[in-house]
Amino acid sequence: MKKHNVWLSVDFLLKAAILFAFIFPFLWMISTSLQTFQETLSVPPTLIPSSPQWINFVEAMTSGPFATYAKNSIIITLSIIIIQFLVMIPAAYAFAKYEFFGKNVLFALVLIAFMMPGQVTFIPIYLMMADWGLIKTLIPQILPFMSNAFGIFLLRQYFMxxxxxxxxxxxxxxxxxxxxxxxxxxxxxKPALATIALFSFVSHWNDYFWPLVMTDSNEVRPLTLGIAMLKQSEGISNWHIIMAGNVVLVIPILIVYLLCSKQIVKAFVYSGIK
Amino acid sequence: MASIEFVNVTKEFEKKDIIKDLNLTIKDGTFTVLVGPSGCGKTTLLRMIAGIGPQSSGAVLINGDDVTAVAPGKRGVAMVFQNYAIYPTMSVRENIEFGLKNNKVKKEERNQLVESISAAVGLTDYLDRKPSTLSGGQRQRVALARAMVKEPSVFLMDEPLSNLDAKLRAQMRLDLIELHKKLGTTFVYVTHDQVEAMSMADTIVLMNNGLIQQEAAPEEIYHEPNNLFVAQFIGTPPMNIGELGVDGVKFGFRPESAQTSDTPVDEYLSMEGEIATREMLGSETLYQMKYKDSAFMLKSNYAFYKVNQKIHIGVPEDKIYLFDSEGTRIRKDHERYSSYLEVLRGY
Known part of the structure; x- marks a missing residue:
């Protein structure tokens, strides 16, 4: 009985440690977003702000064309998800349920695309987009992602x-x-689609590298770049403002996750109606 | 109402012939049961009628028209699947009316049809439920209602009762017989269960290895089997088979044809053996009798014989069947029928 209790405690402590490791950066982000500039620089670091500085959020949102960034982020992410669904569902259905010439070769191509990192393709794509005169539009941030190889793969397995x-x-x-x-x-x-939508949303909403390469003006930049620019706007880093911006950036992801979490669990335990 | 005809139909699968050159006519309005062991090709035939597993060559005719190029939804057939294949994300009502919607039936008429069919199968209270909240029997009824509502000229059923428990299965058998009587449409029913086949069919088509072994009414297939396979497939327990010892000929008799007694029985074929097993089934008792190197099943109204007890049996001449070395039935008009039968005297 005693031995059992010891193991339960170890089990609990381990879980608590893992939970803490995951949640601490978030807590620190929120805490910093509510601190004064002096507090962010103090040693030892402040964990609980003396008086919450809600003004940081106002400052983050007024320091640049925040509304434009947010609008761009929303348009880019939603367009990508919608177009991906339109491409992915018929593709996955065909791969799962039809027999046609070259099916295996084509599916192998999808898998190769799945394994190809964006860093390999960004230069040719940038040159192509620049050639077509599209750099001043949102298209370079949407078009290259219209097909989601991981999504086709996951959905195909589900359809099968x-x-x-x-x-x-x-x-x-x-x-x-x-x-x-x-x-x-x-x-x-639906469960598989919710999972794919969430993964796609998170990766494109948070994407920093691709828009950094593909944009040259504020009109087409998304939130991630806007927030990164808060850092460069003055000589020293205003961590409290940057973190306030990050909190705003993260909120939609939390909302989407809460909406999808039930479906995502289902996607991994699907058994169908027997 | 429709008749169905298979003309020189062949089905290849991975370069193997599942069905070869098959010809079969299913008469309009009959309840035809395709029966046979798994892999015999019965479901393959059913899928050909439905158009969801087309034949490799030959033609399938419905009402005399070749339907090879007609899409499944336009053949006027409805099918009930073994696993029901209900659309899990739709409510019972949506499941039933999906086919009607696709056929552009007006909403008022649709509602009326759904109401009357669901009342007929006892689903009225469940119309807004999702299939996952229904029991096996209720799902089965949804599948049936979905087929009935289209008023098809042919009903196809692929082992629709095999997922139900024994009691419900017996009930559904009666319901299906009644449904067939009421609708008068052609029913084609696939099963591996010969009891189902015997109890429901007007005509049984017994298949093995893609070939039709016999096509006949239940009484005929039971009493006048064409060959050894049919004799051993139909009947529980199946026909007893013994070696005659001449030309590879075999003889057979049904378990209930043997008269049992403590004293020698004066019948054409009489034997004395020992009871090896005893299964009391209620109104009758099954015994397994060991005789020389063989064992014969006996079905008796008497339950008083004990295991290891000596027993005499007698089988009248007209209850004895003979089969040649190929398994084909040797009938009375065969030139050597009487001489083979003579061997059994004093077997």
């Missing part, structure tokens, strides 16, 4: 688990292939 009979029943019900895909397969894959 759906019994063939359901599709056959729909064919006997005189449903078109298009209807089968949108009215039967897509709703059944």
């Amino acid at each position: 688990q759906i019994p063939e009979e359901i599709i056959e029943a729909a064919r006997l019900d005189n449903a078109s292939e298009f209807k089968i895909m949108w009215k039967i397969m897509t709703p059944m894959a």
